[in-house]
C-alpha cells in the first residue's frame with residue numbers, strides 16, 4: 426500500500442498536521458482513541474491556547490526555533506477554528522482559554538476536520554519497523570493482528586514525549602529520530618510537582634496560597650499547594666521546568682506585601698498582638714503554625730526588634746527549600762528536551778538531512794509553560810509541517 430504521508434501519533438500535533446497536509450494521509454496511533462491527552466487536559470475542559478502566547482513562553486536549547494511556526498499559526502488562528510465549530514470558550518486566568526463544555530469537543534473538531542480532508546485514521550495499530558526506501562519510507566505496522574506494509578513519501582513523527590506512560594506515551598519518535606541520525610537531547614519531566622522526604626509537609630497538605638517561586642533562571646507568581654508528597658500548584662509546575670536535581674528553590678510566601686514595613690506599623694498600634702496572630706491575617710493559619718516551629722516565631726509584636734522583624738521578613742520571602750526530586754514522568758504534563766531543533770527546519774519542521782521526514786509537537790525540544798502554551802506549540806508545529814507537506818506534492 427502507498428500513501429503520500431504517514432503521521433505517527435493522533436495527538437494534538439499529528440491531527441493538526443493531517444488537517445493541513447490534506448488527503449492521501451494516514452494517521453497511525455496505538456491508542457484506542459485519538460487525542461487522549463487533549464481529552465483529559467485542563468481538568469477535562471482543555472486549556473487549548475493562551476491569548477498571550479509569545480516565543481518567550483517556551484524552553485528550548487534554541488529559543489529562536491519556535492518563532493517561525495508560532496508566527497504563522499497563532500492563538501487567533503486556533504481560536505477562529507474553535508469558533509467555526511461553535512465551541513464555546515472562556516478565559517480563566519492569565520490568558521488561558523478553556524472550553525465551556527468539554528475537551529472532547531476539541532478532539533471531535535480535529536477528527537471532523539481530518540475526515541473532511543480525507544485523512545485516514547488507524548487506531549490500535551503498532552509500529553513494528555520503519556526504514557528508508559527509495560526517496561521515501563517504508564513502515565511495517567500491526568493492525569487487527571495482521572501485518573501491513575506501507576510505503577510513503579513523507580513520514581511525520583508526532584508521538585509526543587514520555588509524560589504519563591500509563592496513557593500510552595513512548596519514546597518512539599526519539600527512537601526513529603536516532604535511527605535516521607537526528608540528534609536527540611536528554612529528556613526530563615517538566616510541569617511536575619516536587620517531592621520532599623516523607624512527612625515534610627504532611628501537616629500542611631491541602632493548604633494553598635499565592636506565592637512567588639524562583640531560582641536563578643526563572644520566577645513565577647502563581648498559586649502554591651502543599652501536598653502529602655511535597656509541593657504542587659501552578660507556580661511549582663512552572664518552576665519545575667527550570668529546575669535541575671539537587672538545586673534549591675526560593676519561596677516568597679508574601680510577594681504582594683512589604684512585610685517588614687507592615688509589621689513595624691502594627692507594632693506601633695497593636696503591640697500586644699501575638700506575632701503569629703498578625704501573620705495569620707496574611708497567611709493560612711495552618712501554615713503560620715508550621716512556620717512558627719520552622720522559624721521559631723513567638724512573642725508579641727511589641728517584643729520584636731527591627732532586626733528580628735527584618736530576619737522574619739527575609740525568612741518568609743526567601744524560604745530556601747531543596748526538593749528531594751519530582752514526581753517524574755508518571756505525572757509530568759510535558760517532557761523537556763527531545764529531538765534537537767538543530768536537525769530541523771524551523772519553517773517546515775522537516776529534517777535537514779532527511780527529505781520527507783518531519784518531527785512535530787512535544788517530541789521536539791520545544792516545551793511551553795503551563796497555561797495552553799503546549800497545545801499552541803502542537804497546533805503551530807503541526808500546521809507548519811502540514812503546510813510544507815501540502816506544498817511538496
Ligand SMILES: Cc1cc2nc3c(=O)[nH]c(=O)nc-3n(C[C@H](O)[C@H](O)[C@H](O)COP(=O)(O)OP(=O)(O)OC[C@H]3O[C@@H](n4cnc5c(N)ncnc54)[C@H](O)[C@@H]3O)c2cc1C
Pocket residue numbers: 433434435436437438439453454455456459460461462463465466467468471472473474550551552583584585586588589592593594595596597757758759785786787788796797798799800801803
Ligand atoms: C494531564 C495533562 C494535562 C495537560 N493539560 C494541558 C493543557 O490544558 N494545555 C496545554 O497546552 N497542554 C496540556 N498538556 C500538555 C499537552 O497535552 C501536550 O503538550 C500535547 O498533547 C502534545 O501534543 P503531541 O501531539 O506532540 O503529543 P500527544 O498529544 O501526546 O500525542 C501523541 C500521540 O502518539 C501516540 N503514540 C505514542 N507512542 C506511540 C507508539 N509507540 N505508537 C503509536 N502511537 C504512539 C499516543 O497514543 C498519542 O495519541 C497536558 C498534559 C497532560 C499529561
